[in-house]
Amino acid sequence: MSMSAAASRSQSVRNIGLLSAVQALGGSNSSIVMTVAALAAVSFAPDPAMATLPVTTSILGLALATQIATRLIYRLGRTRGLMLGAALAIPAALLAALGIILANFIIFALGTFLIGATGAFVQQIRFAAADSVAPDLKSRAISWVLFGGVAAGFFGPQLSSITRNWIPGSEYAASFLVIVVLALLSIAVLSQTRLAPTVVANGTTGTxxxxxxxxxxxxxxxxxxxxxxxxxxxxxxxxxxxxxxxxxxxxxxxxxxxxxxxxxxxxxxxxxxxxxxxxxxxxxxxxxxxxxxxxxxxxxxxxxxxxxxxxxxxxxxxxxxxxxxxxxxxxxxxxxxxxxxxxxxxxxxxxxxxxxxxxxxxxxxxxxxxxxxxxxxxxxxxxxxxxxxxxxxxxxxxxxxxxxx
Missing domain, CATH: 1.20.1250.20 (MFS general substrate transporter like domains)
Known part of the structure; x- marks a missing residue:
């Protein structure tokens, strides 16, 4: 293996590791929503049967934001685009926490909708990994990045449980503030990646x-x-x-x-x-x-x-x-x-x-x-x-x- 090939492979492995960590951090956001959104909403929902609506709005947010997220990532570049997605989770989480504190169902559902929308950026991580490694590592890169979801499946519920009563009188509000910390950590990790540049069609490269x-x-x-x-x-x-x-x-x-x-x-x-x-x-x-x-x-x-x-x-x-x-x-x-x-x-x-x-x-x-x-x-x-x-x-x-x- 040549020196340049070895360096390229080393960078590929580094990217996979860093993106797996980002997947764990970003995936914890949706894990928190799935775990506690209904429990948080049941006390102030217009009807207890509507308590699961914030979970559904988060999924709708993810579905509706997919094209926008993809276009932004290809316009800004993979690293900056993913960092933008992580940053947007901060005001979304603050809005959801405010909804709980005010016992306002609409504000809370809007917050979970926006958290779901930031999940559209998280879903692009698997493509960023696949497109930033050697061809023989593509399937392995996708697998290892999604392996970060195991950590997310444990981190989200555990963190939301630990912090549920940190704000007196507003159960689970602090659980959503955890997302702010996770977003900041995601930005820090993403800043260390060296991802493949996005290819924008033009007259030279072809459309x-x-x-x-x-x-x-x-x-x-x-x-x-x-x-x-x-x-x-x-x-x-x-x-x-x-x-x-x-x-x-x-x-x-x-x-x-x-x-x-x-x-x-x-x-x-x-x-x-x-x-x-x-x-x-x-x-x-x-x-x-x-x-x-x-x-x-x-x-x-x-x-x-x-x-x-x-x-x-x-x-x-x-x-x-x-x-x-x-x-x-x-x-x-x-x-x-x-x-x-x-x-x-x-x-x-x-x-x-x-x-x-x-x-x-x-x-x-x-x-x-x-x-x-x-x-x-x-x-x-x-x-x-x-x-x-x-x-x-x-x-x-x-x-x-x-x-x-």
Whole structure:
């Protein structure tokens, strides 16, 4: 290995480590919202049934901000763009904390909406990592960055629990002030990264293929389908599960919390090895395995409503999300040219998180009208269709219709 190649590889590893830390810090923001927003809002919501609305507004904020976040990152550069996203979390968190202190539901929901919007920048970290390392490290970079989500899954709930009563008379207000500290730490870590420059199309480099042409390419559309189906099904089942456990199956809130914690661990812990698995068997197959795991989790849910059934269902759901989401992202990052990255990533994020927002809104309604088991029955054919499309795409890519993936 030449000296320059060794230096480049060393910088790639450094970027992966730093971005993993940023993922852990930024991911803790959404973890805090998911853990305590409903608990904080229930005492001053217009109706207790509306207590989960701030969680939904955060997901909507993420979905609606994806294109703006992507464009800003490509206009300002990856490091400065991600630093801007972290900085915007500061006023958003202050607004959410103010809403709790004033017992103003609208202000609080607006604060969580804006925190969700800053999450659109956090979601770009995986692309920043993939585009800033050598090609043979892309899938590993995505996996290691998302591995930072394991820390986020523990940091967010723990920090929010420790600080919940730090402001007397305003339970959980200090939990949102923690986000200010996390944002400042994110900015400090990002300042140490050396990320690949964004490529802006011009007359010299070429503009790349038009978006209408890109969206007719199976190698671009199929990863978007894989990621959006994986994310939407994960959101649909994850949001419905604790409600089903407590309201319809008679389990305790503590049991529901424990099942969700195992789900979060299962979502991110496999990232330690997912990249290596992708390199060995390919992103198409890993994505399909993820969707198969979601089908298996739905089958388990259809066979019982004990705490064990729910916990195993959510663990397999987390594993399925990890394989499906990382596999789809790896497929997508290999399908476009550098000058096309901004427009492809913007559309992908809008499709994926728009689907997730719809699933989040629909989850409670579907649970109320058709029930937990019917939701799981619905998930099976949706995942199966996505698997079929991936299989077709892989056969097409190999150019040998008689060969299996």
């Amino acid at each position: 790349g293929r038009p978006l209408r042409v890109l969206l007719r390419q199976p190698e671009i559309v199929l990863p978007m389908i894989g990621a959006s189906v994986t994310y939407a099904l994960m959101t649909l089942l994850m949001v419905a599960a604790p409600l089903a456990m407590v309201r319809f199956c008679g389990h305790s809130p503590e049991e529901a919390s424990g099942a969700i914690q195992w789900h979060v661990v299962a979502m991110f812990a496999p990232s330690f090895v997912t990249g290596a698995i992708i390199r060995r068997i390919g992103a198409h197959l890993v994505t399909a395995i993820g969707l198969v795991l979601i089908i298996i989790c739905a089958v388990i849910a259809l066979n019982g409503i004990s705490v064990g059934h729910f916990t195993l269902t959510l663990i397999l759901l987390g594993l399925g999300w990890n394989f499906g989401f990382i596999g789809s992202t790896s497929m997508l990052t290999a399908a476009y040219r550098p000058e096309e990255a901004g427009r492809v990533q913007a559309v992908n994020e809008q499709v994926v998180f728009g689907s997730s927002a719809i699933a989040s809104i629909g989850s409670g309604l579907l649970l109320q009208f058709i029930g937990w088991q019917a939701i799981n029955t619905l998930a099976i054919p949706v995942a199966a269709i996505a698997i079929g499309l991936l299989a077709w795409g892989d056969l097409r890519r190999r150019g040998a219709p008689g060969m299996a993936a």
